[in-house]
Amino acid sequence: MCGFKDQENLNQADFKRTWPGFSDGARADGRYFLRTRDDSGRPDLKPIGPFPYVLPPEFCEENLYEGIRAASVEYFQRAGIKWHDGVALDARPSNHMRDSQICCVNFFMPFANDQAALTEMLRPLFPTIETVLPIDGQYVAFEWIGGRDYLGEASSGAKRTRGEYYTSADAAILIRHTDGTIQLIVFEWKYTEEESGYRGSGRRKINQVDTRVTDIYRSYYDMADGPFDHSVIQRFEDLFNAPFYQLLRLQLLVREAVRHQELGATMGTLIHVAPSENLATINATCPGLEGDSLANTWRGILRDAGSFVSVTTEALFQGIPLDRLPQLHAWAEYMKARYRFLAAVAP
Numbered sequence: 001m002c003g004f005k006d007q008e009n010l011n012q013a014d015f016k017r018t019w020p021g022f023s024d025g026a027r028a029d030g031r032y033f034l035r036t037r038d039d040s041g042r043p044d045l046k047p048i049g050p051f052p053y054v055l056p057p058e059f060c061e062e063n064l065y066e067g068i069r070a071a072s073v074e075y076f077q078r079a080g081i082k083w084h085d086g087v088a089l090d091a092r093p094s095n096h097m098r099d100s101q102i103c104c105v106n107f108f109m110p111f112a113n114d115q116a117a118l119t120e121m122l123r124p125l126f127p128t129i130e131t132v133l134p135i136d137g138q139y140v141a142f143e144w145i146g147g148r149d150y151l152g153e154a155s156s157g158a159k160r161t162r163g164e165y166y167t168s169a170d171a172a173i174l175i176r177h178t179d180g181t182i183q184l185i186v187f188e189w190k191y192t193e194e195e196s197g198y199r200g201s202g203r204r205k206i207n208q209v210d211t212r213v214t215d216i217y218r219s220y221y222d223m224a225d226g227p228f229d230h231s232v233i234q235r236f237e238d239l240f241n242a243p244f245y246q247l248l249r250l251q252l253l254v255r256e257a258v259r260h261q262e263l264g265a266t267m268g269t270l271i272h273v274a275p276s277e278n279l280a281t282i283n284a285t286c287p288g289l290e291g292d293s294l295a296n297t298w299r300g301i302l303r304d305a306g307s308f309v310s311v312t313t314e315a316l317f318q319g320i321p322l323d324r325l326p327q328l329h330a331w332a333e334y335m336k337a338r339y340r341f342l343a344a345v346a347p
Contacts, residue, residue, distance in 0.1 A: 025059055026055050032096050080161065114139070146262060184263065188246055217248065227251050244289075
C-alpha cells in the first residue's frame with residue numbers, strides 16, 4: 001500500500017511534468033544533497049538521485065509559486081533566513097518538492113501583503129479577529145525567532161540566525177481582536193514528515209547522556225507560571241521525542257514573547273498544521289505522556305489548552321473565502337494542482 005509520502009512523491013513528479021509554469025530545464029530529474037557527517041564528524045553533503053520529484057539545483061527557485069517567487073527570495077535574503085536543505089549552502093530554496101518550508105511559503109506568502117485576505121483566512125480559527133497587524137515588515141513573518149533571545153539559545157555575543165540552530169517558527173502572524181487584545185500566533189508547519197518517538201536535535205544532538213540541550217530549556221519549563229502542567233508530565237526528558245520536542249521549544253518561545261509583550265501581544269498561540277493524510281504526524285504519541293494523537297497529547301500537558309491549536313492543511317485552505325478574493329484564484333489553482341489533498345476540500 002502506498003503511504004502518504006510515497007503518494008506525494010508521485011504527485012509532485014506528475015505536477016512538475018504537467019504544470020505550465022515550469023521551464024523545460026526544471027522538468028528534468030534532479031539530484032538532492034543529503035545532509036550527513038563524515039568520519040570525523042564534520043558536515044558533509046551526499047548527492048542522491050536523480051529523482052523526478054526533485055528539481056535540478058539550478059532551477060530551485062521554481063519550487064516556489066511563480067506569483068510569489070521573487071518576493072520570497074528577496075525576503076529570505078533581506079532577513080538573512082536560511083532555506084531548509086537549500087541549494088548553495090541554504091542561500092537558495094530547496095530543490096526537493098516535498099520540502100515543508102517550501103510548502104509553508106507557498107501557502108502563506110500570497111497573504112503576506114494582503115491584510116484583508118489574511119484576516120479572512122484566520123477568521124474561522126479566531127472568530128473575534130478584527131485585523132492582522134504588521135510583523136517583520138509584512139503581515140506574515142517566516143522563520144520567526146522573536147526580537148530577543150528569549151530562550152537563551154545563543155552563545156554570548158553570537159548573532160542568531162533565522163531558520164538554523166535557533167528555535168524558529170515556520171510562520172508568525174500578529175492579530176488584533178475586536179476588544180483590542182493583541183495575539184501572537186506561531187505556526188509549526190508539516191507536510192510529509194513522519195516523526196514519532198525518536199530523539200530530536202537542536203543546536204546539538206540530544207541523547208540520553210548529553211543534557212546540554214535539555215538544560216537550555218529546563219529553566220523555562222520549570223517556571224510555575226509557564227505553559228506546562230507539571231503534574232501530568234512524569235519526566236521533562238520525555239518531551240524530547242519528535243515531533244513534541246519542536247512543540248516544546250515553540251510553546252516556550254511564544255510564552256516568553258508574550259511574557260515580555262513583544263509587539264504588544266498579551267496572548268499567544270501555537271498552531272500545528274499538517275495534512276489530514278499524514279497520519280504518522282497527526283497520530284503521533286509520546287512515550288511517558290497520555291494521549292492517542294499529537295493534538296490530544298499536547299493539549300493534555302498544557303495549563304491552558306487554548307494556547308495550542310491543531311488544524312489540518314485542508315481545513316485552513318477551506319476556510320479561505322475565495323469567492324470574495326479574486327486576486328487569489330490563480331494561486332488557489334496552483335495549490336490544488338500541486339498539493340492534491342487540497343483539491344478535495346477546495347473552497
